[in-house]
Amino acid sequence: MTQDEMKKAVAEAAVEYIKPKLNKESIVGVGTGSTANFFIDALAEIKHMFDGAVASSEATAERLRAQGIEVFDLNAVSEMDVYVDGADEFDSGLNLVKGGGGALTREKIVAAVAKEFVCIVDSTKKVGVLGAFPLPVEVIPMARSYVAREIVKLDGMPEWREGFVTDNGNLILDVHDMEIMHAKALETQLNNIVGVVTNGLFANRGADVVLMGTPDGVETIT
Numbered sequence: 640m641t642q643d644e645m646k647k648a649v650a651e652a653a654v655e656y657i658k659p660k661l662n663k664e665s666i667v668g669v670g671t672g673s674t675a676n677f678f679i680d681a682l683a684e685i686k687h688m689f690d691g692a693v694a695s696s697e698a699t700a701e702r703l704r705a706q707g708i709e710v711f712d713l714n715a716v717s718e719m720d721v722y723v724d725g726a727d728e729f730d731s732g733l734n735l736v737k738g739g740g741g742a743l744t745r746e747k748i749v750a751a752v753a754k755e756f757v758c759i760v761d762s763t764k765k766v767g768v769l770g771a772f773p774l775p776v777e778v779i780p781m782a783r784s785y786v787a788r789e790i791v792k793l794d795g796m797p798e799w800r801e802g803f804v805t806d807n808g809n810l811i812l813d814v815h816d817m818e819i820m821h822a823k824a825l826e827t828q829l830n831n832i833v834g835v836v837t838n839g840l841f842a843n844r845g846a847d848v849v850l851m852g853t854p855d856g857v858e859t860i861t
């Protein structure tokens with residue numbers, strides 16, 4: 640089974656997982672990335688079962704609309720039962736590293752609103768210790784160098800993702816060489832650096848359930 644086949648299988652499993660939770664008024668939060676794209680395609684098959692979606696990026700909004708799913712502004716939504724999104728890494732505590740696609744801030748906002756965060760990954764995303772995947776940090780442009788210096792003091796090696804601008808008009812620093820033993824504390828510490836918008840650690844609000852595509856089928860991890 641290829642990685643894409645595992646992503647597609649887990650995306651289809653996610654649709655089966657959320658189906659019983661949906662009604663005609665439901666709004667589904669939708670993440671960003673290639674796994675989320677497979678999810679959008681599978682979600683389109685049941686679009687008659689819910690009202691619409693909130694997107695975590697412009698790219699996701701465009702794909703949802705192309706599939707005939709109405710996209711709502713988060714400010715117009717008071718309740719969201721479920722948010723479905725991929726991840727770059729997850730550990731046994733269901734802490735995540737996200738933001739490989741640069742959509743981390745909107746992803747974190749939508750995840751915060753949702754009652755349940757369903758993370759969909761293939762088995763290559765499972766790690767013992769987070770940090771092998773460079774940790775994305777979204778920064779206000781004028782603060783880029785200052786934030787980078789502060790991250791070096793925390794023993795991280797920040798690299799500017801040159802040429803990339805987020806949907807919010809900001810920049811990304813990808814932090815290499817982090818062995819993340821205390822994910823919640825590091826998430827808070829990085830967010831406390833002035834000029835940081837948010838970082839890609841989803842630990843204080845991690846996933847509630849991980850659906851993991853493997854060559855032998857989809858595993859549910861809680």
Ligand code: 5RP
Pocket residue numbers: 670671672673674675724725726727736737738739740741742743746
């Ligand atoms: C985007 C993300 C994605 O969820 C993450 O990068 C995983 O992407 P993919 O499903 O393409 O492997 O956080 O900001």
